[in-house]
Amino acid sequence: MTDYLSVDQLLIERDDRLLFKNLNFSVSAGKVVQLVGRNGSGKTSLIRTLLGLMPDFEGQLTWKGKPLHQERDDFFSNLLYIGHKASIKSALTATENLEWLTAPYRKVTQEEIDEALAKVGLKGYEDVECHSMSAGQNRRVALAQLYLLDLPVWILDEPFTAIDLAGVDQLEARIAEHAAQGGAVLVTTHHVMNIDSLMKVNLDEFAPRGRHAG
Numbered sequence: 001m002t003d004y005l006s007v008d009q010l011l012i013e014r015d016d017r018l019l020f021k022n023l024n025f026s027v028s029a030g031k032v033v034q035l036v037g038r039n040g041s042g043k044t045s046l047i048r049t050l051l052g053l054m055p056d057f058e059g060q061l062t063w064k065g066k067p068l069h070q071e072r073d074d075f076f077s078n079l080l081y082i083g084h085k086a087s088i089k090s091a092l093t094a095t096e097n098l099e100w101l102t103a104p105y106r107k108v109t110q111e112e113i114d115e116a117l118a119k120v121g122l123k124g125y126e127d128v129e130c131h132s133m134s135a136g137q138n139r140r141v142a143l144a145q146l147y148l149l150d151l152p153v154w155i156l157d158e159p160f161t162a163i164d165l166a167g168v169d170q171l172e173a174r175i176a177e178h179a180a181q182g183g184a185v186l187v188t189t190h191h192v193m194n195i196d197s198l199m200k201v202n203l204d205e206f207a208p209r210g211r212h213a214g
């Protein structure tokens with residue numbers, strides 16, 4: 001089983017305040033890692049650290065067994081990251097957003113975009129500017145990338161936010177399908193997921209004493 005990303009003895013602080021330490025886990029082919037923890041426990045900080053946006057940490061981060069900082073190009077060319085804010089530009093249409101978001105990877109056709117938007121329940125919204133869509137619909141536009149890009153590793157920060165029940169079921173099924181096909185997923189969510197290949201990492205267990213949830 002390919003270990004794509006590994007976190008070894010990771011310690012992260014923000015403003016000299018320890019968020020967590022001694023954190024170890026791997027994001028491997030065929031697995032879904034669900035990152036949980038109370039608000040402020042450091043889930044987004046951990047993702048930002050993996051993305052190279054927070055250089056101050058202790059411990060080792062590896063990509064396919066090699067130091068992540070030396071393998072950034074390979075990491076980013078294999079990664080689909082959908083952040084908490086989902087990177088949707090409100091002045092662009094759903095189609096234009098998806099063309100823009102997928103451009104670094106490959107040229108997608110209008111037909112592919114139409115199909116992906118239909119899969120996330122946005123048939124008929126192809127040419128609608130995102131400022132006239134709801135929060136959940138905006139998130140669905142971002143999630144359409146999960147049907148357009150063939151990248152093995154997904155990092156999804158709170159992907160279920162603002163999504164209705166039907167959308168939640170569909171997203172969960174898509175995540176499970178990706179893992180079943182050999183993909184690897186790191187997802188932060190408080191949503192309870194029923195996925196066989198799921199492994200939970202609870203950051204509260206790695207927080208300093210006295211800062212556990214409760």
Ligand SMILES: Nc1ncnc2c1ncn2[C@@H]1O[C@H](COP(=O)(O)OP(=O)(O)OP(=O)(O)O)[C@@H](O)[C@H]1O
Nearest residue numbers: 014015017019037038039040041042043044045046
């Ligand atoms: N921009 C920032 N500058 C300085 N400190 C920050 C900043 N953003 C967050 N923090 C601190 O880092 C800690 C971890 O925040 P982070 O956003 O990583 O937590 P989280 O687990 O993702 O939280 P949530 O569940 O609320 O999204 C917070 O307790 C906060 O004190």
